[in-house]
Amino acid sequence: MVEVVKPADSRDLEEIISDALHAQKSLEISGTGSKSTLGHPMKVSQKVSLAGLNGITLYEPEELVLTARAGTPLADIESTLAQNHQELAFEPPSWGALLGNAEVQTLGGVIATNIGGPRRFRAGAPRDHLLGVSMVTGRGETVKTGGRVVKNVTGYDLCKLIAGSYGTLAVASELTVKVLPASDKIRTVLVSGLDAREGVKVMTEVIASPYDVSAAAYITKEITKRSDVSYVSNSNATITAVRVEGAVPSVVARCRALKNLFRKNGDIEELHFHNSKRFWAEIGNVSPYIDEVGPVWKISVPPSNAVEIVKTIGDKTASEFYFDWGGGLIWVRIIDHHKDGGAHLVRAAINSCGGDATLIRASCDVRSCVPVFEPQGNAVTVLTQKIKKGFDPAGILNPGRMSLLPRREHAD
DSSP states (O other): OOEEEOOSSHHHHHHHHHHHHHHTOOEEEESSSTTTTSSSOOOOSEEEEOTTSOOEEEEEGGGTEEEEETTOBHHHHHHHHHTTTEEOTTOOOOOHHHHTSOSOOBHHHHHHHTOOOTTHHHHOOGGGGEEEEEEEETTSOEEEEEOSSTTOOTTHHHHHHHTTSTTSSEEEEEEEEEOEEOOSEEEEEEEESOOHHHHHHHHHHHHTSTTOOOEEEEEOHHHHTTOSSHHHHTOOSOEEEEEEEESHHHHHHHHHHHHHHHTTTSEEEEEOHHHHHHHHHHHHTTGGGTTSOSOEEEEEOOGGGHHHHHHHHHHHSOEEEEEEGGGTEEEEEEOSOOTTTTHHHHHHHHHTTOOEEEEEEOOHHHHHHSOSSOOOOHHHHHHHHHHHHHHOTTOOBSTTSSSOOOGGGSOO
């Protein structure tokens, strides 16, 4: 049984990491564990739970800034922001249910994995909203970077470096993020019956239009049946969905224009506020695959290549898909059994057009032998290793989570 330690504050955290460094102990860093199976399995000496680093330490609604400890549940932050009609614009999804883990996620976990929702192609990723961070590196040193106001960009590059590093460079104890006003009105226009190529064409045109669409997705007929939104589940057809948000008069006008634009493409339906939020939560949380078995891949490609990629994969193995980000993000579930979770098929499909594929859900055995993240070229690999050495020279923080280690390095 691996020992679990829970630092009560940043000083505790620094001491834990310093002690581990001197004792040559490897550490697994987590919050609630909602994303603990995202990445390669790790064999470590000790687990560090940041759940005790909890609470909002600063919130200035007028300055659009919030600071919270890394283990603060995201739900607490979102509830506090809602009281002032504000939100985290990067729309963080919850993958706990998809991964079979805890569904309570923390601010630190969201930033560490840099996972954004359907609004990402408009609002950016979590790293684009990170203003400052206090963290302890693998050297046992506390580093603070960034600021508490939106216009302060000191340490901007370092913030971007930490976001998406999966706790392999440093352990954040406190983070400052930009917040934005929430939309007064949300509506989603649904077009039914389009094939995948037609759906991508419509989404591409709309994203490039002046209607300021904040999300665009395409789901197959089979996947629509799993939605909790009745307009979607009862459609008995494919659904192409686009979302508009903002002030009431603007949303009403844009929604009317989109419906007029789409009438030539198929039957039209409209989701209002609550159904819109429920639908896009399903898209971001990858809800269609929660109760379905099999590896799940997240594939980022140019939208113009999306249809060809899913066709190539589908010709080789039983699978299903849906598109987010206007076709720039493909969610693929591999139905047939493959020892590598379908890695050879998925990566062969994207080789010709560029892009990257991440294995989001698979068994421990599969994740132990297959690169979970898209393999990088030599130049990027050398740079990544150099950065890792600078922050964590002994390699004690989440060893092997982002890249396969030689078998002998998995144990202490």
